[in-house]
Amino acid sequence: MTFSPNLEEKFAKMLAAYPEGRKRSAVVPMLIYAQDETGAITPELIEEVARRCEVAPLQVDEVVGYYSMLHRKPLGKYHVQVCTNISCMLVGGTELYEHAKKKLGIGNKEVTADGQFSVEEVECMGACSWAPAVEINYDFHHFVTPEKLDKLIDGLRKKQ
């Protein structure tokens, strides 16, 4: 497999960052960056990462299921992650999450029929003092209300 030139450059840098003979260290970052580009972690990608990091595919496979941000199935183009952990929950996170599901018509970790959106109830993502928080792909949104979320989603819908 090859990736975009940017990503290839990133991978080359990544592999050079760790001490001699420790390419395995790149497994987790490589998986997550590759997933961002390919959409999901396929057996083929596992083999590829294993090859590049000089480990057995099993050692990569073990990692994939462990980390909650790594997915074997593609998510929506926009992955809406709603935090419902304590700080968010106290100020409406749970309701926001329910609202997101209703708005998109999908359940947790499901993808809309057009493949544009997916939603996930996530654990604390480090936005407690500006709760409730939503992260869409890698963009944080703070003090989110259902109305604000509707606007965000509608905006993204239009963008495509």
Added chain:
Amino acid sequence: MPKLLYNEPSPLETKVLSKRFGLDNSESLDVYLANDGFKAFLKARQMTPEQIVEEVKASALRGRGGAGFPTGLKWSFVPRTSPKPKYIVINADESEPGTCKDRLLMEYDPHQLIEGILIAGLAMDAHKGYLYIRGEYRYLIDHMDRAIAEAYSKGYLGRNIAGTEFDFDLYTHSGAGAYECGEETALLDSLEGKRGIPRMKPPFPAVAGAWASPTLLNNVETFSAIPAIIRDGGAAFAALGTPKNGGTRLVCISGHVNKPGVYELPLGYPMLKAIYEVAGGIPGGRRLKAVVPGGSSCPILKAGECDIPMDYDTLAKIGSMLGSGGMVVLDETTDMVKFALRIMRFYAHESCGWCIPCREGTTWLRKILQRFDDGGGRPEDVALLGELSKNMLGRTFCALGDAAAMPTISIVEKFYEDFEKRLAQAMVAV
């Protein structure tokens, strides 16, 4: 990059680590240099490694990651004369519920962090550092990469830093979603490309950490405090706080307050003052019910227990912890069954699965609480929740098991009536 203003600062803050936060382009190296930046590094350059460590000891700085271990002491454990390479690892996994401060330190003042890391490098004779940032903070990884690139380009990283003989390389490393990877040894396994499973101790990371080499591992905030300590002296930093609890820390106030936010307060700051004055009190004039003093892992405090100074020792004395600085305020409307359930859902989701009590215990507790919240509670459940938590407490491989048990025990013991109320409601419904 456009600056996100997270929350208004408070006039009650003591700004040491966050003093540059409001400046335009505070993340740029030039602004940093114009505002005391790298003075400490140049000073440290004139000191022996032992002197640096002594200065850190004198500051009474305690680890800001959660455990509150005296930082100077930890620094003294790394065998700096070991023939193996030594590494500096920075814990930016920030995933303790209620905690959101490392984000700001990296976003607003990345070079303060870099300078702290470099000083640690001098003290440890280490020449490589790895900044382990949780995967959700991708924008911060990119942000730190830019700051690192800037530091390289201006000679503050790489060869002959700031014209000295000292070389240091710093890399970012992305996590991918795992609370357990904040635990220092699980973090190291993750850094090595494995599942984030905690390691047996001893050996401690100081002796055999990353790639089996001596490793100094501290939290972002801990490293960020180093420049001020070296620049102004350990004693000055210590004097800001209380004995054995030096300096200031970034307190993340969230939950039921009018002005939630991250505020820099000296150690020993009165908790009620933080809630009612710094954070503007509770909305609607409602009454305080409880406080999570330092992240979800800490035993919860009843309103009546909150008239205390916030330092490690005081909280330990009353059976809780200062933790990671994540202070969650709960008003009288909070349903503690729901609250306990949400905490346990978190730990059950995040348990790495290595050891039996945590793996099975968290899930069982979660199921009981879920059933309780769904209206299927039984009178014996409350005692069971406490007993099962105690069967985990102190018996798990790492502290995650304790982190799940402690709040649960405190909630069922201190808020028994919330459970009884739900039981009564369930009875009526039947």
Added chain:
Amino acid sequence: MAETVQLTINGREIEAEKGKLLIEVARENGIEIPAFCYYEGLSLQAACRMCLVEVEKTPKLQVGCTLPVAAGMVIHTESPTVQQARKGTLEFLLTNHPLDCPVCDKGGECELQDMVFRYGAGESRFTERKLHVPEKQWSPVVFFDAPRCILCYRCVRVCNEGMGVNALGIAERGVRAEIVPNHHDYLECDECGACIDICPVGALTSGIYRYQTRPWEMNHVGTICTHCADGCRTTLGVRNEKIIRGNNRDRSGINGEFLCVKGRYAFDFVEHPERLQSPMLKTGDGFEPVSWSKALEIIGGRFAEFKKAGANFGVIGSNHTTNEENFFLQKFARQGLGTNNIDHHRTGDLATFFDALSGRTDALATVSDLYTAKAIVIVGSDLSQQHPLLANQIRANVRHHGAHVYTLTPGPVREEKLAVFTVRLPGTKQDLEALREKLKTESDVTMVFGGGASQHGMRGFIGMGDSLGIPVKYICLVDYSNSRGAFDMGVIPRDGGMCLEEMLGSTDLDVLWVVGANPLKNATLASEKAFVVVQDLFMTETAKRADIVLPAASAYEKNGTVTNVCGEIQKLKAAIKVMGTKTDLEIMGLIAKEMGLNLGIWLPDKVLDEIRATVHGYNVPLPVITTGGAAPTLPLNGRVAALPGSIASAGDTLFTSGSLSRYSKILNSIIEAPGELYADRATPRPVLPGEVTPA
């Protein structure tokens, strides 16, 4: 001598080696600290938390499996707190574990069941729903039932550390964490089944054994595996004359718990439908069954006639039959038939080996030497494929003692990954010089010579070893379960006899008698007139050429002794009886009787007495072998004359063993079979330079 310390466990003063793990110290002193994840010889996990103990002056319970003992420790392993902790942990463990012991395959020998019985609470307070995951089949021999798994990681460790195969890992996390095979949903490995054996519960089960029986319904017969030359002891579980499983859980014998795929599963050839169960007489265009008395009468009669006529006899023995049988056969040939034309398929150059050592008995290494040697040199063998036990010993040695491994092989081998020095044969003079220089720095060495070694000068290596000035021991590899015994018993063409090829090639051979071998597999018999008698389990290529075929018993059906690759003698014990067959010894005895020969009593023990009295170095102490032990033999007696004939390793892999494997359904059903030598499946494909970042 290691420093010792005094400590107190449960009120008892105990002296122990400083720093030794508490769980081990306790066990040595008869104090049981329960554990799932702790496993002797494997790395520490501290994951199950069953071993928690109370140590005075420490606030928290301490982990017994990782706690080094120190002077003055006061430990309680049965205090109320400790007992309560165990109960709590077991209660946790049972929350997601199915409670259907009566239908679980492990019932009756489950460590969890035992543990709950001894330490658990009477009832569980768990009333929630259990997680359910369907059972999976990973290979024909390995099944995995995730809910039963307690995540002790024994299987993962035995596969990684013990076998060096790394076929098992862990997927997902938390309560969903689950053992996974290397291909995510199927296994490709050595199929050794060590993971199944080591599993304390019914999570990993054997496709061969599962749901066939209950452990207490079987007889357990300890005998020796009949496949390769390593001589692993195996305990066969037998019910109603059927072997149901093989393992060595009691760790008796030279192999401890180790068994390879053949030892653990490939006993099923004994019940193959093509197994001969009646003597067969050649008719015009085929064979017809005849009675034993008829067959023996014909053979006895013909042999006697031929002998009288001074006919040309050829006798071929076996490297699977017992020492007693081989001894009796050569005696029969030499004394009874008056011929020196006796040989067997020789798979290692023992004659050169013994000659080069010329009587130095201290230079013969045993299987256990490979576990203790400081340095091991492997020449010309794919050890993991051809000698699984020896390879296992070396891995354990590296793991536990940090032994240095040197490999000189014609292709990649698994041992290379452990090696400090590797040479790809044929190698150069400089390679050998470099080897010698390196070996000089070792304190002792064991050299192992495989099939590739004779071409590369076993004598040369022995010369090099002897010149090092340090203790050096040697092993000459041979292929089959009694290859070594066949040689030692004299089933070789000494004193001018014809070798195997000469017998097959001779056009005027009158009689060919083949006992347990298949020399015509890839060859023809030149003598068309020869009267051929074959004793075998199956209608092999050789049997098809016979005039009479006699159905023989396999090694699992007889008593006697065999000598392994290192010259260690061990006892076989009959586990079952297959209708219609006789042991080769009995067949030979009966033929002798028909011929009116007096070759002595043909009972295994009596023949063994004779062997002990007459074969050099075989005067082994009987108590050692009768109690299931292995006794080293020392067949060296000065110089050994060269023998005619060729020597060739059969080239068997981990998944083959000559003709026997052809009749093992199990071996033939697994995807890895037949495998190949020097292919090293376990190594991930190496990354070629430049491949990392495509240009």
